Amino acid sequence: MESSKKIVWYNLAFMAFSTVWGFGNVLNGYMYFNGVQVIFSWVLMFALYFVPYALMVGELGSAFKNSGGGVSSWIHETISPKFAYYAGWTYWACHVTYIASKGSGGLKALSWMVFQNSETYASFDTRLVQLATLGVFLLFCWIASKGLNPLKKLATLAGTSMFVMSILYIIMMFAAPAINPGGGYLHADFSWSNLIPQFDTKYFTSLSILVFAVGGCEKISPYVNKVENPSKGFPKGMIALAIMVMVCAILGTVAMGMMFDPADIANNFDAYNANGSYWAFQKLGEYYGMGNILMIIYAACNAIGQFSTLVISIDAPLRMLLDNEDARQFIPTKLLKQNKYGAYVNGIWMVVILSGSIILIQALVPSADTVLRQLTQLNSVTMPMRYLWVFLAYIMLRKKIKKFNPEYKFVKNQKVAYFFGFWCFFVTAFCCILGMYKEGDLFTTLLNVITPIVLTALGLILPMIKKREKTNA
Template sequence: MKQKTSKKILWHSLAFMAFSTVWSFGNVINGFAEYGGLKAIVSWLLIFIIYFIPYALMVGELGSAFKFSSGGVSSWIWETIGPKMAYYAGWTYWIVHMPYISQKPSAALIAGSWALFQDNRASQMNTLVLQGICLGVFLFAMYIASKGIRILKTLATLAGTAMFVMSLLYILLMMAAPLITDASLVNIHWDWDTFLPAFDMKFFTGLSILVFAVGGCEKISPYVNKMKDPSRDFSKGMIALAVMVAVCAILGTIAMGMMFDSRHIPDDLMTNGAYYAFQKLGGYYHAGNFFVIFYALTNLIGQFSVMVLSIDAPLRMLLGSADDEFIPKKMFVQNANGAYTNGHKLVMIIVAVLIIVPALGIGSVDVLIRWLIKVNSVCMPLRYLWVFVGYIALKKSQEDFPAEYRFVKSKTLGILLGGWCFLFTAAACVGGIYSEDSFQLVLNIVTPFLLVGLGFVMPYLAKRERL
């Protein structure tokens, strides 16, 4: 009995577990750069209230209803709709990682540059040269992934934890800076004009950045039924999570506003913002470049490790939960290390194209980095759509799927809330496609449609293979 009780998760423990998987310092940087500095605070509050909280609570109900399903979103779709739609859900979850992987080599290179030189010289590189080096880094990561080296998961966890702690430390030290340092900080004007964003075209086309930042909490769904009292405690945990994330977003943005003038945001903030922040912090506390070097090294290790894991882990999830009715048998071929060799080749082709093609039409590293973040914010949330499809399907037949935790008991209200989150996510993705630059606009349109469209080709190839 004691052993069983000790395994139960309390609501505050779940909140902290989820917090570390959902939030990162990069979200503060991107929000600050995209939404006019301190004006990002209102944007963050809106996204938490109207989107993140219902999203997280829906995930809780799905996890509770399908407590024996280990495949996540694909399993939920399989149970509620059927195997074919489950395949498309699995494909979407996997394929949206391709732009994500293509972003990692440049992030690792920039981190390495800051660790070595402590300046923004990477921003001055020729984009073709940068992406050529990135291609080499990616191919090396492909080689590592094919060998199935297990220590990378540990390295990614350690580096991620270190960056997470550094992010919280940054907020604490910046809040304390006016009291215990002689730093010359930006004077924040505490009035409506400083904080109220303009609800214009730029506001709505930037929503994908915010949706991308708060998504992914479906990873915590397996823990719902391990809680002491799921029906009561899960919602408490998720509300606590939302409050924690909101506090970090608000205080992190204010901390950035104390360093950078919201009226004159550096053009390269998305590229170098985190490093500028830690470099300035070291100056305030007379610590030299210690903070920026430590952050850059942990980010370098983290970015490379996550790149290798993202090459292999999502592919295993796709092929582990699908069958040869929808995917050709050749995709299931494994090497001696258990890596899916043909699947890795497909990843290599897609990501290599995503690395090289943008550099042919984007001449600035800072513009390229912003585009990579933007295209990720368009593609990655496409997988969240399946969460809401699964939730709507669950509510339509909730009598067949008993659950200890229910977000809402009403079938109609549940369907409406699921529909709201689906439409909001879809609208954010569509809005994020917009760009004033015609080359980037074409890339933003072609990338998600081509990647998702490949999913319709696989069942056709599998069918031909069976004939």
């Protein structure tokens, strides 16, 4: 009976696939890495980063199968409570920039649903767009403060539907030439010389986009010991996940190559960054004689997904940080204040100030589409920083391997384990730091540099305030 409840390795792979991968990853890779040239980078990223990353997560999940706090729990067990606070803070702080992007993304999706073109949203005054974004953001902060999260179930539905739309795009795009031979498809150059990218400044400062795309598999760590024969089943599931993601990335890139000219993207980058996914489904609908129906469905799914993620991202990471008894000893008492609904009101105000500042600063940007590009790049720099704690936890786990003795081990050899832990830590840090620099765009570079510094400084200051509180008590 017990074995029937175990997760089979291929079911684990599908569970992880739906949480890790999305249509936007294909589009971003195609745009930032000169079309089909991204295939080379995807293969390297999967082989040298994603596979070891996923298998390390498996070992951590196996070692701490009874710890519900994820990365913070791992750091707590392997290092100390204070470092666990810093890990929890990093996870929360990363969502500050993420939250700022969700309102803009949701309004963009609504614009496509209503006006069914890219020009209308781009023509709006940036200041008015950012004020509207701020209004949406404050509304959802108010909803979160009332303990109301009506969009949580919709988030799951939207996430599933976006996953289905991503797979549907690839299938329909490959079938389109047979159904509509005169659709006007492009023919990408798949020669070896064209697939090798130029390893220049632009290439290395864009790698954070790919790291951001493949990260987040630590969410499935609680399922490691629920897998049938974990020592064999989990790595099989993760390797299957890597193959599935790589196949989707490559096939999705080939499908994009039939639609979009990389030279045109380079000349209109902000427009493609803001509208590329909608144009993709709009063109797909044209190939099948369906008009804009596919694009409208995609825009509706995206709007629901963006707004539901917004309210969840305001509430959930904050609760993960402030509900943690080990972290609370380093957090000022005022931030722990809860209202009658159980919401951390001062914590939400902190979100309002930090995320609201990013939204208002971007009112200075000349184009609403440019705002979306800047937020994509800012998230690609800040969000992967939380993965650093995963690799640090893994290094420390291997240092104390006899103490914890996980049922599943990524590799048995200690030196090989240390190599992969340090390698993935270095790649993540390297890509995040280089990703801060955007050639010819001082505003974006400053935003990418100042935001992590401010958030890190605030995380270091709070324990000092708490210590002063205790001294004066």
